[in-house]
Amino acid sequence: MDSGMIGKLEKAKRYAQERERFSFQSFSVTMKGANNPHTVSYDQGEWQCDCDFFQSRGRCSHTMALEYLLEGMLKEAFVEV
Numbered sequence: 001m002d003s004g005m006i007g008k009l010e011k012a013k014r015y016a017q018e019r020e021r022f023s024f025q026s027f028s029v030t031m032k033g034a035n036n037p038h039t040v041s042y043d044q045g046e047w048q049c050d051c052d053f054f055q056s057r058g059r060c061s062h063t064m065a066l067e068y069l070l071e072g073m074l075k076e077a078f079v080e081v
Contacts, residue, residue: 022073031062038062042074 015021026043033051040062041048047063054060067074 019072024070024074029066031065033062040066042066045074 024042026041028039028041031038031040039050047059047066048054049060049062051060051062054063
């Protein structure tokens with residue numbers, strides 16, 4: 001591996017530790033729930049999940065788990081402890 005690539009790897013590791021550098025705007029992820037996989041998406045501060053609980057409440061364990069996981073990296077994230 002050349003020295004240029006070594007420098008980039010070191011920089012990438014440093015960036016990964018500095019969570020404040022990142023701000024997710026949108027994504028979609030499949031999460032393995034206790035019973036079934038669920039598709040969770042995030043777009044400009046708005047969550048969606050295909051589970052029944054989310055459809056009736058607008059929040060669910062799947063979206064909240066991602067909020068905890070990505071704390072400080074989402075636009076207008078709501079994380080309640």
